[in-house]
Amino acid sequence: MGIQLEQLPISETERRIELCRTLMRRFAPEAGGMLICSRISIYYLSGTLGIGLLWVPMAGEPVLMVRKGLERAKRESPLSHIFSFRSYKEIAALCAEAGSPLASVIAVDKNGFSWSMAEMLQEKLGAVSFVSCDAVLSRAKSVKSAWEMNKMRKAGDGLRRTLDELLPARIHPGMSELEIAHAYVAAAWECDNSGQMRMNAHGEESYVGSVSAGDSGVYPTYYNGPLGYRGLHPAVPFMGNRERIWERDMLLSTDLSFSFEGYHSDRTQTYWCGGPIPDAIMRPHQACVDIYMRVVEKLRPGTRPQDLWVLSCELAEKSGYAEGFMGLGRDKVAFLGHGVGLTLDEYPAFARGFDEPLEEGMVVAIEPKIGIPGIGMVGVEHSLEITAEGARSLTGDTTEIILVG
Numbered sequence: 001m002g003i004q005l006e007q008l009p010i011s012e013t014e015r016r017i018e019l020c021r022t023l024m025r026r027f028a029p030e031a032g033g034m035l036i037c038s039r040i041s042i043y044y045l046s047g048t049l050g051i052g053l054l055w056v057p058m059a060g061e062p063v064l065m066v067r068k069g070l071e072r073a074k075r076e077s078p079l080s081h082i083f084s085f086r087s088y089k090e091i092a093a094l095c096a097e098a099g100s101p102l103a104s105v106i107a108v109d110k111n112g113f114s115w116s117m118a119e120m121l122q123e124k125l126g127a128v129s130f131v132s133c134d135a136v137l138s139r140a141k142s143v144k145s146a147w148e149m150n151k152m153r154k155a156g157d158g159l160r161r162t163l164d165e166l167l168p169a170r171i172h173p174g175m176s177e178l179e180i181a182h183a184y185v186a187a188a189w190e191c192d193n194s195g196q197m198r199m200n201a202h203g204e205e206s207y208v209g210s211v212s213a214g215d216s217g218v219y220p221t222y223y224n225g226p227l228g229y230r231g232l233h234p235a236v237p238f239m240g241n242r243e244r245i246w247e248r249d250m251l252l253s254t255d256l257s258f259s260f261e262g263y264h265s266d267r268t269q270t271y272w273c274g275g276p277i278p279d280a281i282m283r284p285h286q287a288c289v290d291i292y293m294r295v296v297e298k299l300r301p302g303t304r305p306q307d308l309w310v311l312s313c314e315l316a317e318k319s320g321y322a323e324g325f326m327g328l329g330r331d332k333v334a335f336l337g338h339g340v341g342l343t344l345d346e347y348p349a350f351a352r353g354f355d356e357p358l359e360e361g362m363v364v365a366i367e368p369k370i371g372i373p374g375i376g377m378v379g380v381e382h383s384l385e386i387t388a389e390g391a392r393s394l395t396g397d398t399t400e401i402i403l404v405g
Contacts, residue, residue, distance in 0.1 A: 008047025032103020033057035038112030060100035088124035107133035138347035156394025159258035177240025209256035211240035217376030249274035268381035285378035299391035
């Protein structure tokens with residue numbers, strides 16, 4: 001029909017594959033290659049969101065095997081060897097036919113396989129032994145190329161325009177959380193949001209993010225983040241609640257995402273309408289801003305993520321708001337931020353145990369928040385690019401509570 005969808009540049013594919021091979025020598029030296037199942041990892045290395053398997057040998061050409069959509073995969077991916085298959089028992093023959101035979105030890109993305117899939121794969125491949133390549137993929141995806149960064153910047157600017165320029169004029173007290181979430185979605189579409197929000201953690205789901213009016217911000221939540229929310233329904237605990245109304249002199253907290261051609265941005269923004277903002281809200285919010293600014297100053301190549309988590313906890317303690325820092329009670333989370341990219345929750349986490357230094361080209365979200373019993377949650381979050389000179393925000397510079405009306 002004359003319409004050509006974007007094809008991942010061959011230079012991108014080659015860079016990513018070689019990066020993974022380098023990382024395999026560190027994290028899976030015994031493996032002769034990677035066999036990838038996760039669709040988003042298949043996309044990262046092949047340029048198509050195929051359902052199937054991707055074999056990336058340590059030497060030789062990659063082999064993409066899809067269960068359906070062979071012609072689409074060939075149109076979208078720059079890889080040379082793309083086949084269809086029905087059973088795992090065909091995999092070894094297809095790879096051998098392509099000149100890239102399977103190895104006796106294979107690294108797999110264990111987070112991408114279900115237990116039943118893994119058992120079936122082991123049965124069909126017989127004597128092959130398996131190790132993990134999850135660390136390989138997480139590190140590779142965390143450092144963005146110039147091609148990727150262009151998309152990340154567009155995702156960030158789209159979220160900035162939505163939250164700073166469009167949404168404040170479209171929301172008002174009397175609207176439900178769900179109506180505000182719908183207003184966000186409509187505004188985000190106008191800013192070229194792609195709509196799809198993907199999570200890396202197994203079983204984690206979300207849609208757009210969350211809108212929390214008043215004490216919804218400290219409502220118990222399953223989601224691995226500090227902001228609480230009631231959500232639409234127990235089966236759909238996202239977006240906002242249709243019965244919870246935002247009123248004047250009530251805090252409105254939003255933690256929302258935006259995607260552009262598969263790449264995400266993440267930001268938290270609070271809003272207020274009514275009289276002067278009470279000190280009970282302004283003081284902890286300012287404490288979050290101070291923590292954010294101190295951390296961003298140190299956000300540069302060579303800094304260890306865990307050190308910034310420790311710093312943030314020390315600053316929260318000094319501010320007097322340690323009890324509500326990053327959530328209340330059992331809903332506290334033990335991290336300050338996370339990587340952002342093809343999924344919303346990428347490597348690294350700003351938490352204890354993450355001691356590998358930050359690198360130029362990473363994109364991370366820093367999100368200090370403080371829960372206030374009976375009132376809600378304050379805080380700030382932006383997605384930031386790590387450059388040689390330091391951090392640069394992709395989602396704007398707003399740290400204050402935005403006044404509406």
